[in-house]
Amino acid sequence: MSIDQSARRGIPEVTVARLPEYLRALRGFAEQGTTSISSEDLAAATGVRSAKVRKDLSQLGSYGVRGVGYDVDHLAYQISLALGQTHDWPVAIVGMGNLGRALAAYRGFATKGFRIVALLDQNELLHGERIAGLVVRPVTDLPELVLEGLAIGVIATPADSAQDVSDRLVDAGVRSILNFAPTMLTVPDGVVVRKVDLSTELQILAFHEQRKVEPPTHLQEARA
Amino acid sequence: MSIDQSARRGIPEVTVARLPEYLRALRGFAEQGTTSISSEDLAAATGVRSAKVRKDLSQLGSYGVRGVGYDVDHLAYQISLALGQTHDWPVAIVGMGNLGRALAAYRGFATKGFRIVALLDQNELLHGERIAGLVVRPVTDLPELVLEGLAIGVIATPADSAQDVSDRLVDAGVRSILNFAPTMLTVPDGVVVRKVDLSTELQILAFHEQRKVEPPTHLQEARA
DNA sequence: TAGATTGTTAATCGATTAACAATC
DNA sequence: TAGATTGTTAATCGATTAACAATC
Numbered sequence: 001m002s003i004d005q006s007a008r009r010g011i012p013e014v015t016v017a018r019l020p021e022y023l024r025a026l027r028g029f030a031e032q033g034t035t036s037i038s039s040e041d042l043a044a045a046t047g048v049r050s051a052k053v054r055k056d057l058s059q060l061g062s063y064g065v066r067g068v069g070y071d072v073d074h075l076a077y078q079i080s081l082a083l084g085q086t087h088d089w090p091v092a093i094v095g096m097g098n099l100g101r102a103l104a105a106y107r108g109f110a111t112k113g114f115r116i117v118a119l120l121d122q123n124e125l126l127h128g129e130r131i132a133g134l135v136v137r138p139v140t141d142l143p144e145l146v147l148e149g150l151a152i153g154v155i156a157t158p159a160d161s162a163q164d165v166s167d168r169l170v171d172a173g174v175r176s177i178l179n180f181a182p183t184m185l186t187v188p189d190g191v192v193v194r195k196v197d198l199s200t201e202l203q204i205l206a207f208h209e210q211r212k213v214e215p216p217t218h219l220q221e222a223r224a
Numbered sequence: 225m226s227i228d229q230s231a232r233r234g235i236p237e238v239t240v241a242r243l244p245e246y247l248r249a250l251r252g253f254a255e256q257g258t259t260s261i262s263s264e265d266l267a268a269a270t271g272v273r274s275a276k277v278r279k280d281l282s283q284l285g286s287y288g289v290r291g292v293g294y295d296v297d298h299l300a301y302q303i304s305l306a307l308g309q310t311h312d313w314p315v316a317i318v319g320m321g322n323l324g325r326a327l328a329a330y331r332g333f334a335t336k337g338f339r340i341v342a343l344l345d346q347n348e349l350l351h352g353e354r355i356a357g358l359v360v361r362p363v364t365d366l367p368e369l370v371l372e373g374l375a376i377g378v379i380a381t382p383a384d385s386a387q388d389v390s391d392r393l394v395d396a397g398v399r400s401i402l403n404f405a406p407t408m409l410t411v412p413d414g415v416v417v418r419k420v421d422l423s424t425e426l427q428i429l430a431f432h433e434q435r436k437v438e439p440p441t442h443l444q445e446a447r448a
Numbered sequence: 449t450a451g452a453t454t455g456t457t458a459a460t461c462g463a464t465t466a467a468c469a470a471t472c
Numbered sequence: 473t474a475g476a477t478t479g480t481t482a483a484t485c486g487a488t489t490a491a492c493a494a495t496c
Contacts, residue, residue, distance in 0.1 A: 010435065014487070020427040024406065038453065047408050050453095051489055058455055066454040067496035083427050084434030091426065102326030103422070108406060112423040113430070151433050152426065175436060176429040182248065182332060184271055192432045194425050198327070199336040200244040201418050202315065202376065203307050205400040206337070207240050208416045209375050210308030212399060238463070262477065274477095275465055282479055290478040291472035 011082070015056045019079050020112075021046050022056070026076040038069040085113040090150045092118040092174075094165050095157030096126050096136055099180055103156060104132040114152070118145050122161060139165065142172035152176045159183040166193075235306070239280045243303050244336075245270050246280070250300040262293040309337040314374045316342040316398075318389050319381030320350050320360055323404055327380060328356040338376070342369050346385060363389065366396035376400045383407040390417075 025045040029037055039057070043050035057063065057070070063078050064070045080086065091114050093100050104119050118141070119134045121127070126136045142150075153169040155162050155177060162181030169177060170191055179185055179195045187193055249269040253261055263281070267274035281287060281294070287302050288294045304310065315338050317324050328343050342365070343358045345351070350360045366374075377393040379386050379401060386405030393401060394415055401417045403409055406424070409417050 012487075016428055016431050017424070019431070020421070020424040021408070023427075040453085045408075049489070051491090052487090054454065055456085055488080062455070064454050065496060066494065067452045069453065082431065084430040085427070089426070089430050089433065098326040098329040102322040105322040106422065108423050109426065112427060114423070114426050152429055176433045178425050178429060184245070184269075190436075192429060194429060196420055196422070196425060197244070198330065198420070199332050199338070200241070201402050201420060202313070202333065202338050203244040203247075203309070203336060204240055205376055205402060205416060205418060206308040206313050207243070207306065209313065209400045211234065212414075236463075264477085273465070275467090276463090278478065279464080279480085286479070288478050289472060290470065291476045293477065 011059045015059050018046075018048065018052075018056055019083055021048075022053070023076060023079045023083065026072055026079070029072045030076060035072055036069050037072055039064070042070070080113075088113050088115045089152055090115055090117040090145075090148070091152045091154060092116070092120060092142070092145055092150050093154045093156055094120045094139060094169070095155060095161075095181075096121040096123075096129075096131060097156065097158070100154075100156035101131055103154060104134065117148070117150060122157070122165070139168050142168055142174070146173040150174060152178065154178045154180070155185075156180045235283045239283050242270075242272065242276075242280055243307055245272075246277070247300060247303045247307065247309075250296055250303070253296045254300060259296050260293050261296055263288070266294070304337075312337050312339045313376055314339055314341040314369075314372070315376045315378060316340070316344060316366070316369055316374050317378045317380055318344045318346075318363060318393070319379060319385075319405075320345040320347075320353075320355060321380065321382070324378075324380035325355055327378060327404075328358065341372070341374060346381070346389070363392050366392055366398070370397040374398060376402065378402045378404070379409075380404045 022042060025042055028045065029041075039050040039053040043053045046053070057075070060078055060082050063075050091109070093103050093116060096104070096119055100119070104116060109116060116134070119131055119136050120139045120141065121136050122139055124138065127138055129136045151174070153174040153176070155165050157165050159181045162179065162183050163185060166177060166179070166185045166187060170187055175191045177185070177187070177191065177193045179193055180198075182197050182199055185193050246266060249266055252269065263274040263277040267277045270277070281299070284302055284306050287299050315333070317327050317340060320328070320343060324343070328340060333340060340358070343355055343360050344363045344365065345360050346363055348362065351362055353360045375398070377398040377400070379389050379393075381389050383405045386403065386407050387409060390401060390403070390409045390411060394411055399415045401409070401411070401415065403417055403419045406421050411417055
């Protein structure tokens with residue numbers, strides 16, 4: 001997958017995925033007025049082992065002080081730097097169904113440095129409709145949006161149009177895609193896709209739920 | 225984390241997470257009328273290496289035939305059995321903000337064996353409101369719902385009430401939780417929590433996006 | 449100095465991959 | 473039998489963890 005490739009020689013993908021969690025915890029400490037913390041404190045706040053915390057943070061640089069700990073503000077700054085939160089990233093959402101509308105209205109993005117600059121849909125009946133303060137536009141506007149700085153595309157369409165939308169995003173020059181459609185996207189090298197699949201998450205929970213309910217038959221034969 | 229614990233001696237969590245993907249691909253093959261496939265075919269359809277496909281499937285049992293491949297319908301049946309898709313799982317969504325409403329209206333769950341049986345909110349002004357064919361209820365109804373079979377709780381509240389809602393779900397007897405709130409939940413052993421964090425996903429994309437834009441300075445000193 | 453805590457090394461664990469014997 | 477493909481073994485890779493020297 002393109003993600004691993006992009007992580008080559010850099011910070012491990014698993015570490016990157018934990019950085020936002022650390023940052024969130026640090027913001028919490030800062031709000032409480034805590035100015036210095038240990039890896040143990042950060043571990044407790046994030047549910048990660050302290051050795052892992054230290055290992056993760058050491059990937060970014062040496063921002064702690066032995067015998068003392070980490071300066072909350074400085075560490076938060078360094079992590080936000082690593083995550084590219086120094087400026088706002090323009091985001092476009094494609095697909096104005098229930099999920100797309102909910103994402104468009106979601107307040108949480110702005111505080112994390114993401115600015116929703118466009119809402120798009122392939123259905124021209126929706127064009128011009130006003131949602132969350134933005135006017136719905138056709139996907140053919142994508143090249144123009146990329147020229148204006150669009151960096152990240154969010155796909156919230158049904159499965160059957162997701163690949164087409166993905167191709168249009170890629171052709172327009174978008175290289176980071178968050179895919180909510182329950183389908184695998186094929187993209188060229190250099191494009192990073194992350195997938196969020198709501199049904200899959202529930203299916204994984206159902207797997208565990210089932211394990212609990214049934215007697216622990218490790219020999220699964222007798223079932224069917 | 226509770227998930228790893230529950231996977232002890234069983235199918236590895238990473239494998240479980242791929243099963244829904246295989247199942248989706250198999251359903252696709254079945255629709256096209258394909259009755260038999262090789263691990264190579266399934267690998268191509270899911271973007272996974274064929275060796276991994278075989279290893280994953282062998283965790284469930286020996287459902288292939290050497291020299292021939294896998295029977296599409298039989299394999300799909302076995303996977304859906306493992307995932308607990310033999311019956312519907314009752315799901316409740318707590319938090320009727322934008323995201324909660326979108327999830328309530330989402331069509332994709334039903335086809336995967338999930339039935340949304342209740343919509344809850346702590347704000348009593350919303351009680352009685354009708355959303356997606358269901359009436360919004362107070363969270364104090366949870367014990368009653370569990371008695372009626374409720375198995376999975378979805379938390380779609382703001383961060384600051386998520387832990388409280390989680391506690392109420394757990395107290396009522398729910399042991400599988402899908403958390404959309406951007407906060408870490410503390411739950412007792414035996415309760416499985418999966419977290420979907422939209423901002424975190426975007427932050428991970430921003431990390432990669434930033435790496436692309438900047439010159440590949442592997443010596444990060446010169447930046448700050 | 450004594451106590452605390454980082455950053456890093458080495459050990460462990462688990463997941464991925466390649467390779468191939470088993471077998472249709 | 474010859475060809476194909478699984479299921480599994482062994483090798484590799486990467487991530488986690490424990491432990492501790494460095495150092496405030």
